[in-house]
Amino acid sequence: DAGITQSPRHKVTETGTPVTLRCHQTENHRYMYWYRQDPGHGLRLIHYSYGVKDTDKGEVSDGYSVSRSKTEDFLLTLESATSSQTSVYFCAISEGTGGGYGYTFGSGTRLTVV
Amino acid sequence: QQQVKQSPQSLIVQKGGISIINCAYENTAFDYFPWYQQFPGKGPALLIAIRPDVSEKKEGRFTISFNKSAKQFSLHIMDSQPGDSATYFCAASTGSASKIIFGSGTRLSIRP
Numbered sequence: 574d575a576g577i578t579q580s581p582r583h584k585v586t587e588t589g590t591p592v593t594l595r596c597h598q599t600e601n602h603r604y605m606y607w608y609r610q611d612p613g614h615g616l617r618l619i620h621y622s623y624g625v626k627d628t629d630k631g632e633v634s635d636g637y638s639v640s641r642s643k644t645e646d647f648l649l650t651l652e653s654a655t656s657s658q659t660s661v662y663f664c665a666i667s668e669g670t671g672g673g674y675g676y677t678f679g680s681g682t683r684l685t686v687v
Numbered sequence: 688q689q690q691v692k693q694s695p696q697s698l699i700v701q702k703g704g705i706s707i708i709n710c711a712y713e714n715t716a717f718d719y720f721p722w723y724q725q726f727p728g729k730g731p732a733l734l735i736a737i738r739p740d741v742s743e744k745k746e747g748r749f750t751i752s753f754n755k756s757a758k759q760f761s762l763h764i765m766d767s768q769p770g771d772s773a774t775y776f777c778a779a780s781t782g783s784a785s786k787i788i789f790g791s792g793t794r795l796s797i798r799p
Contacts, residue, residue, distance in 0.1 A: 606786065613696070615776060615791040616731070631786065663730050675721055676787060678730030 576600040579664050579679035586686055592651040594682050596664030598644075604667040605647040606676065607631075607639060609660040616663065622647055623670075654686045690714055691779050693790030701798050706764040708793045710777035713758065717779040721787070722751065722762050725774045734775070735762075767797045 577598045586592050596605060606621040608631075618631030620639040628639050636658060638650045651658055661683050665676040692711045700706045712720075721736035737744045737751040737760065744751045750763040764771055777790040 608789075613791060615693070616789040618786055618788075621786055665730075675733040675736065676723075676731075678732065680728070680730050 577664060577666055577677055577679045579662075579682050581682060582680065583683045584685070586654050586684070588655060588686055589653050592654050592684065594649045594651075594662055594664075594684070596647045596649070596679060598647075598666045600666055600668075600677070601644060602666040602668050602677075603644075604670065604674075605641065606665040606667070607637075607647070607649045608663045608665065609633065609658075610663060610681075611660050619649065619662075651684075654684075656686050658684065659686045660684060690788045691777060691790040693777050693793060695793060696791070697794045697796070699796045699798060700767045702767060702769060704767050704797075706762075706767045706771065706795055706797070708762045708775055708777070708795070709759065710761065710790050711757075711759045712779050714779070714781070715758070716781045717788075719780045719787075720751070720753065720760050721778050721780075722749075723776040723778060723789075725776065725792075731774075731776055764795075767795075769797045769799050771795065772797045 580595045607619040608616040610616050617633045619637050622628045622641045640648045661681045663681045664679040667674050667676050694709050722734045723731035724734040725731040735746050735749050737753050739755050748765045753760045775793045778787045780787040
């Protein structure tokens with residue numbers, strides 16, 4: 574997806590290990606988001622950022638932390654991976670807040686915790 | 688707390704038919720209602736969006752119908768094509784919010 578890349582695209586990790594997913598944007602958008610996608614649950618917000626070093630929790634933030642030291646990078650860390658965190662993770666960016674500003678999503682990271 | 692309820696979970700439509708996906712919301716402060724389309728292995732992409740000051744918005748074969756009093760909105764895909772086979776998410780947000788709330792998704796399959 575133009576302007577936003579996620580890495581890695583696929584990862585298999587063991588239970589209890591820390592994992593960091595990276596989202597990188599070239600659009601200079603202020604807002605960045607991390608969602609997880611699971612069957613039957615749609616897209617659920619984990620954390621989001623409204624500027625460098627400004628972050629807030631979403632609806633499913635337990636077990637996750639984020640950091641944003643630069644406008645272009647938003648990192649998602651699973652502090653101690655569990656099998657329930659097996660999911661597809663999407664990063665999204667937005668130029669503004671709420672109405673009228675849609676999201677641009679990355680291609681996702683498929684994470685498997687064994 | 689599911690603020691946007693989407694149905695059906697899956698839908699099969701014959702080529703050339705009309706696909707209809709429904710969503711209902713609870714928060715009357717929502718003022719922006721986008722639909723996203725997602726193909727396998729890809730991230731969701733904005734398809735079409737509507738504000739509650741209009742009852743319908745059409746873009747090509749895709750139409751959003753909005754019923755503010757019933758707090759419901761729906762996506763209609765006319766002349767459905769196999770290339771429309773994807774997962775569709777309705778969503779909602781408020782002007783002051785920093786985040787969009789998504790429905791649970793509908794997997795649409797168009798049979799040739």
